[in-house]
Structure formats: C-alpha cells, structure tokens
Amino acid sequence: MGKKMFNVILPRFGVTTTYVDGTDIENFERAVLPNTTVIYLETPNSWDYAIQDLKAVAELAKAENIITICDNSFCTPIYQRPIELGIDLSLQSATKYIGGHSDVVAGVLSGSKQMMTKIFNSEYLNIGSGISPFNAWLLIRGLRTLPMRLEHITKTTWKVIEFLKQHPKVEEVLFPFDENFPQYDLAKQQMSGACGLLSFYIKANNIDEVESFCESLQHIMMAVSWGGHESLIIPKCAGIKREQFNAANKDHRMMRLYVGLEEAEYLIGDLDKALG
Numbered sequence: 388m389g390k391k392m393f394n395v396i397l398p399r400f401g402v403t404t405t406y407v408d409g410t411d412i413e414n415f416e417r418a419v420l421p422n423t424t425v426i427y428l429e430t431p432n433s434w435d436y437a438i439q440d441l442k443a444v445a446e447l448a449k450a451e452n453i454i455t456i457c458d459n460s461f462c463t464p465i466y467q468r469p470i471e472l473g474i475d476l477s478l479q480s481a482t483k484y485i486g487g488h489s490d491v492v493a494g495v496l497s498g499s500k501q502m503m504t505k506i507f508n509s510e511y512l513n514i515g516s517g518i519s520p521f522n523a524w525l526l527i528r529g530l531r532t533l534p535m536r537l538e539h540i541t542k543t544t545w546k547v548i549e550f551l552k553q554h555p556k557v558e559e560v561l562f563p564f565d566e567n568f569p570q571y572d573l574a575k576q577q578m579s580g581a582c583g584l585l586s587f588y589i590k591a592n593n594i595d596e597v598e599s600f601c602e603s604l605q606h607i608m609m610a611v612s613w614g615g616h617e618s619l620i621i622p623k624c625a626g627i628k629r630e631q632f633n634a635a636n637k638d639h640r641m642m643r644l645y646v647g648l649e650e651a652e653y654l655i656g657d658l659d660k661a662l663g
Contacts, residue, residue, distance in 0.1 A: 445473025483614025613645035
C-alpha cells in the first residue's frame with residue numbers, strides 16, 4: 388500500500404519519490420535533493436527486516452530542514468520509540484499489535500503537540516478518516532494487554548526460531564535480534580525487543596514444494612497481516628506467477644511467519660509436520 392501511495396496517488400499532486408537502500412546513511416545523503424521535504428522510513432521492514440539508523444537519519448534530516456516519518460508497526464511503541472531517537476512523526480498500524488485481536492482496522496500517528504494540532508485541524512478533519520467509537524474502544528481493550536501479549540509472543544518466537552534454525556529443510560532464518568542478522572548491533576542499539584515477525588527460507592526445488600509446505604500446515608493460517616492472536620504465514624512467491632518461480636532465487640523460497648499467542652509446542656508441531 389505504501390508503494391501505491393508513493394507511485395500512484397502522490398504523483399497526481401506533483402510529488403516525486405526517490406527510493407534508497409536505507410541500511411547505509413550515505414544513500415540518504417546522496418538522495419537528498421533541493422526540493423526534498425520528507426524522508427519516510429520503515430524500520431525494521433516486514434520481509435527481510437532491513438533497519439535504518441534512526442538517529443543518523445534524523446540528524447541528517449534536521450540539518451536539511453526535512454521532516455522524518457517512521458512506520459513503527461514492527462516494534463510497537465513498547466519495543467522502539469522513534470521520536471526519542473529524533474524522528475518527527477511515528478506511525479503504527481493499530482490493526483496489528485495494538486488492537487491485537489484481528490478485529491479492528493486503525494492507525495496511530497504520534498508527534499509533537501504542534502505537529503499533531505496542525506495535522507488534526509487540517510488533513511485529519513478534511514479526509515474523513517476518523518475512527519468510530521467502537522473501534523476506539525477495541526483499541527483501548529488491546530492496549531490493556533499489549534505488554535503481556537508481546538512478552539508471551541517474544542518468548543514463543545525464540546522457541547520457534549530455535550526449531551527452524553536446526554531443521555534440515557530450512558536454509559536460513561531472518562530475525563533482527565538473532566546474532567547472525569546482518570544489522571544485529573544496530574537492532575540492539577535502537578530496539579528493546581523484536582516481537583513475533585520473522586522470515587525463513589525453505590529448501591524447495593519448485594513451487595509445488597512451497598505450496599505443499601504451506602497447505603500442509605493445519606493450525607497456522609495463510610494471510611498477509613500479523614500482530615493478532617493467531618499465527619499466520621505467507622510465502623513471498625504468492626506475489627508472482629507460477630511460471631516465474633525460480634528455486635535459485637532465495638526470495639521465491641521465502642516464508643514470512645507471524646508467531647501469535649498459541650503455545651510454542653503447538654506451532655512447532657505444525658511446522659515440523661509440514662516440513663516433513
């Protein structure tokens with residue numbers, strides 16, 4: 388949805404977008420143009436968990452009088468606080484961890500009182516996207532259990548990761564707090580936790596083997612969202628045509644797994660049976 392906003396909707400208003408590899412601050416420095424007004428971040432992102440150095444980006448942006456916005460949905464405000472690191476606006480999909488029960492669609496935007504007042508009086512009141520009272524109540528309900536849910540999900544996630552890393556049909560696991568993760572040091576520096584979203588590559592020779600694995604799961608459902616009570620999985624190759632599948636391309640064998648509130652043994656048993 389983000390790319391549609393940047394590639395389709397904003398160009399109608401004369402807004403152009405430059406994409407960069409956010410893992411290197413020098414890429415941001417080279418991409419800044421005289422008319423750059425906003426740097427939009429997502430850290431970690433939700434497939435390979437690439438991380439941007441929030442402090443470094445914030446310092447660069449302030450020197451250039453550029454507003455920074457960070458999608459913080461992966462970590463939630465409990466595990467990462469972008470504003471404390473210098474970012475101007477922090478947003479999160481409240482549909483995910485904050486709601487926590489897969490029954491509400493909402494979002495949260497946070498910033499300085501001055502910025503929030505300006506956005507509220509202008510864009511917010513004119514777009515007409517105000518949350519309904521019932522959905523607001525659902526989010527309050529979710530907030531009451533958020534710390535406990537994240538604690539349980541985090542413990543379960545580590546057990547699932549340990550299982551996947553030793554399984555002969557799993558090639559690699561991606562998780563920001565895993566010591567083998569390329570940006571592990573930066574993750575530990577600006578995040579206090581990493582919740583329940585991870586990716587892994589299965590060993591498969593063709594798309595049929597990928598389908599067989601996914602369809603053999605009895606308890607983990609296939610869906611693109613995350614952050615609710617149920618565990619979910621989605622293969623990255625779901626976004627390509629069958630004839631485009633290439634086993635040599637690791638991304639075509641990538642699975643994104645969300646670990647929900649079920650017990651670790653329940654999920655590991657399901658994965659073990661499906662992997663065969």
